[in-house]
Amino acid sequence: MNPFHYVRAGATQEAVAQLARPGEHPARLIAGGTNLLDLMKIGAMSAELLIDINAAVPDALRDAGADGMVLGAAARNAVTAYDPGVKRRYPLLSAAILAGASPQIRNAASNAGNLLQRTRCYYFYDPATACNKRDPGSGCAARTGVNRQHAILGFSPSCIATHPSDMCVALAALEARVQVTGPAGDREIPFAEFHRLPGDRPELDTTLGPDEVITAIALPAMDQFAGHSAYLKVRDRLSYAFALVSVAAALALNEDGTIAQARLAVGGVAHRPWRVPAAEEAMVGQLPVEDTFAAAAESLLQGARGSGFNDFKIPLARRSVVRALQMAHEGTYDNTGAPRGQHP
Template identity: 65%
Template sequence: MNPFAYTQPQDVGTALVALAAPGARPVAGGTNLLDLMKAGVMAPSGLVDINALAGAGLDAIAEDGAGLRLGALARNADTAYHPLVRERFPLLSAAILAGASPQLRNMATNGGNLLQRTRCVYFYDTGAPCNKRDPGTGCPAKAGINRQLAILGTSERCIATHPSDMCVALRALDATVHVRAANGERAIAFADFHRLPGDTPDVDNTLEPGELVTHITLPDGRRFARHSAYVKVRDRLSYAFALVSVAAALDLAEDGTIRAARIALGGVAHKPWRVEDAEERLVGHRAGELAFAAAADRILHGARGRGQNDFKIPLAHNAIVQALTNAMRGGAR
């Protein structure tokens, strides 16, 4: 492991000054960053331990108007089991509890969950070329071990996937990420927070150097609370990343007509994948397999496998239909 500076700021202002240093990274739970450092995949010049900032409210979970505010330092487990989350956003609770293990959820933070990096085997293997880890060296995954990798939104430079479960639900729920830097604050729509690989797959998100995620907000989602579901397909039941995951939520009229729909996928792209046009086309239709299958077709339009991961396309189609069916029946509860 390379040497690095380590600081423990006691207030947000001091933390922002430390994060403005070139190569500095925040650390809280450290459940991904520290592994990457030990493996030699990342070598920050400094770690800024932000755990003390919980006292400034960065770990709070509270009402935000008709919606909810999730502190960046709130632990994943505390978020999943919080009464307001379970009551108003059961989809988010279900997604978090589908991820990692109880021990990791007790350590991992909401902000850190957003920033975790791909689990592509070539990214973790420092002896292999990888455009995400070492830009310009190539992407051996395209013709190599790609069973778990992306089928949507890929580029010739990278076919990695984003590993989070929590982020899939946040994308479906129209979350907003709030960040702060020494020169001010800004809000980033969740749709714009993570990036597709394009020509710069080494850049995972739209954070600027020195910016710190302070909290996440969710708009009022109570109309989706009754009919939502998270489906995660993986190689084993516990402690495995998704081959395909689907966060689905429906607002249904008494006769079963769809008034609104939200569908986001994980395990299939470099970011949580959502096609709003497919949701809009569901509006006015009766909830059921025919409508759900048509939505799945639309969401997966343009999907491309690379050999080992070809199976993900029909798997994703079936998972979308299953998640929407579970949501129709009230699955997340």
């Protein structure tokens, strides 16, 4: 038994106040609970108090026109993926969400919860093994263990875990901003600064304060990419598997066919979605051909290093980046892997 108390917060500030409740284990927020409850059952996470925020934070999706779009924190992943405005203006995000989890989980999982989900590292999920993320200072069993799913970029001696989200890879490419509120008021966190690299504090996944609540995700207007985007997810099986490597790619083209703008982010390779703006900038003005895309892949993956079982991820990531950019050039792809309106 893992006893805990449960309260429903009726407003955001009520949830913030509850987070400050003293106790041996921190209070935790719950919306869909698709990740948190599993971790509590196996003892990888604990809480004295669960704060239900479904009535406390927005669940609406708002099209802000030239200012982009705002996604409520409590909106479900499925609602977001199938929203007509998201599909029209941000098909890359829709495709990424639909590549993740299962329909049942997408129906329950919230947008904010997707950002805060924990790694699927085998050792994090096994309390009998050493894991600095679960138990700081205990060591990292993955470094010398079975590390096929693990990071090739941005890892540290303390942790080689990867972030599991598909949605977050697209949000990184789309330069989203995370809106949060806490005792000090409201603030926005650029998505590139929201997830942390492990360093020597791998137990901290994000820069969100312990007493802050996510209220929404703001997307800037990026309609120029709507016609040429693709989300490519490489995994061991087609159904309900986390990515070995995933790529969110989007292009805007000039009238002469050269690249006007590019966005590129990779998942499954680091403790956060991996984006290198310099790799995108180097494609500007170039023809959308394999050599251009291969150079972008090399720039994006500079410094990649395996830990044994995951060495194969480096060439796999290079090829995946090239293929995703080729798919984006061909046209916007939906979650079937076919250009919109061209199902196999």
